[in-house]
Amino acid sequence: MSQKKMVDVIVIGVGSMGSSACYHLAKRGVNVLGLEQFEAPHDLGSHSGQSRIIRKAYGEDTDYVPLLIKAYQNWETLEQETQTKLYYQTGLLYLCAPHNQYLNNIKCASKAFNIEVNTISKESLNSKYPQFVIPHNFEHILEPQSGFLRPELCITKLIEQAILRGASIKMHEKVLSWEQHQGMIRVKTDQDLYYASKLIITAGPWASQLIPTLKPHLKVIKQMIAWVKPKSWEQFRLGNFPCWILNDLNLYGYGFPALPNETFGTPLGMKVALHQYQTGSDFNPDTKDRRVHQTELDLLIHFMKQFIPEGFKEILQSKTCLYTNTLDSNFIIDHLEGYDKNVAIAAGFSGHGFKFVSVIGDILADLILEKSTKYPIKFLNASRFKR
Ligand SMILES: Cc1cc2nc3c(=O)[nH]c(=O)nc-3n(C[C@H](O)[C@H](O)[C@H](O)COP(=O)(O)OP(=O)(O)OC[C@H]3O[C@@H](n4cnc5c(N)ncnc54)[C@H](O)[C@@H]3O)c2cc1C
Incomplete structure (x- = not known):
């Protein structure tokens, strides 16, 4: 040998x-x-896809929080070792329909691990983030020490x-x-x-x-992400707009500020997506055809027009990426x-x-x-x- x-x-x-x-x-x-x-x-x-949300008050399960605390530290170490900015702190706005278990979990994680999350009143949402048009009974919280990584x-x-x-x-x-x-x-x-x-x-x-x-325990599914052109760029650009997650029971959408091409490269536009965890059949990752279907885009367009109408003028680009889901x-x-x-x-x-x-x-x-x-x-x- x-x-x-x-x-x-x-x-x-x-x-x-x-x-x-x-x-x-x-x-x-x-x-x-x-x-x-x-x-x-x-x-x-x-x-792939330019950005990934990072957050600490974890709504999925508080058991992840100790891992996240160390993950934040390790990202910072890598940034220092490489003299490269990998993490952008934009704050993360959660907008959820009432009685949402996910939001309750976030509040529990925040309490248990002393992670800052701030409840935002309807008035301050309207004045600070007029980009969103949200039903009056929604709850809104902001996790300031969140943002995105460049994967x-x-x-x-x-x-x-x-x-x-x-x-x-x-x-x-x-x-x-x-x-x-x-x-x-x-x-x-x-x-x-x-x-x-x-x-x-x-x-x-x-x-x-x-x-x-x-x-038997894994299912691969295709997920669509899109970069959209907002009606006006200024109010959605990095520095003026946070990362966000909007959960209205039927749909779970998320998005990022519009990122400048000079730093982040292409695609141009503001990245938005629907987290469609449950849908889709088991996908063979060796399949090269990764086309996005118009029905998926239509659902996203409908979502944007309903909740972030100024944020949507047209789709500039779309891509697919794969989730590997456990039960x-x-x-x-x-x-x-x-x-x-x-x-x-x-x-x-x-x-x-x-x-x-x-x-x-x-x-x-x-x-x-x-x-x-x-x-x-x-x-x-x-x-x-x-x-
Ligand atoms: C649309 C989308 C949005 C997401 N958003 C977020 C987010 O906002 N925040 C977040 O935390 N996470 C997010 N995720 C999830 C996150 O990106 C994934 O959980 C993570 O990238 C999975 O990493 P992985 O190493 O398992 O897979 P990969 O990064 O795909 O790595 C697996 C690697 O193994 C290689 N490989 C496989 N088989 C072989 C072989 N036989 N020989 C050699 N090489 C092989 C592949 O080529 C590949 O490079 C998102 C995922 C998607 C798809």
């Missing part, structure tokens, strides 16, 4: 979670090889920092199979064979191709059963994983090197679906 092809840890999939795993392993002095089928970042997985730049910087610390990252190399072989892990790609003591699989929408036992919308971060804790997996990020990227690499490095982690991730174990 060639020494060149034997490493401590192989990471399959160098997208969001995999780039972070490579970075954290390299930071700990581990000889790591990352294998990526495309050129990351790319727009065929789950991480493609985050991944680029994680990969760059991993390489600078000695990681080897091979792009355009697809993993075809892996197995335990004579006490080691053997990984076969479309170009070569590699051996390692340990393996991390962070394959996003392709996870169940590499881990067939996950297949309970919680992530799976665990050892893979049957490999004596030598294989770790992170999958099923269910449309809300990016903000955690900076901490999940750290957790995966713990799991694979120490066989356990100090982070409270029991609620993300893989065996919960077997019960």
Whole structure:
């Protein structure tokens, strides 16, 4: 066996979670090889689209908050190490129909972890954020220490920092199979064979191709995002407009301020989307046809005209991106059963994983090197679906 092809840890999939795993392993002095089928970042997985919301008073489940506290710290460290701005604090406005459980959870998380969230009266909403036209019985709260990350730049910087610390990252190399072989892990790609003591699989929408036992627990769905031209730019530009989430029971929309092209590149426009978690059939991520259908655009246009009428003049561009959903919308971060804790997996990020990227690499490095982690991730174990 060639020494060149034997490493401590192989990471399959160098997208969001995999780039972070490579970075954290390299930071700990581990000889790591990352294998990526495309050129990351790319727009065929789950991480493309210019921006990702990051927030701390977590409405999905307060168990995520300790992870988020560390994620914020780790993003800041990466910004300092790379002298690059990755996080933009815009504040996040939640606009929700009454008796909304999600909003109650946010308030509980805020109380339990002392995270600032401010209730906004109808009057101050109208004066501070006249861009929104909201039913009179809606509740509004603002989480000031929220904003967005630049996903493609985050991944680029994680990969760059991993390489600078000695990681080897091979792009355009697809993993075809892996197995335990004579006490080691053997990984076969479309170009070569590699051996390692340990393996991390962070394959996003392709996870169940590499881990067939996950297949019944994961569903990949297409999500549409669009960049729109507002009727006037000024009131929607970065600095004048926050990130927002609007939940009216039937629809869950979210959006970002319009970002200047000189800093953020294309697409031009203000990014808006509907979080359609429940809809869509299981999508094969190898399908190259990612066209957006007019019916999806029509739903978004209707939503914008109803709630942010000045924000919509026309659609400038639209794209699709993939969610990999679990049955309970919680992530799976665990050892893979049957490999004596030598294989770790992170999958099923269910449309809300990016903000955690900076901490999940750290957790995966713990799991694979120490066989356990100090982070409270029991609620993300893989065996919960077997019960
Ligand atoms: C439209 C949309 C909006 C979102 N908004 C937010 C948001 O606002 N906030 C937030 O926190 N999260 C958000 N998310 C979720 C977040 O982006 C994802 O949870 C996260 O990117 C998932 O990361 P991943 O590493 O699992 O997948 P990916 O980033 O797709 O990485 C998986 C990688 O594995 C590679 N790979 C797979 N199979 C192989 C193989 N056989 N060989 C080699 N390489 C392989 C793939 O090419 C890919 O690069 C959003 C997602 C979408 C789609």
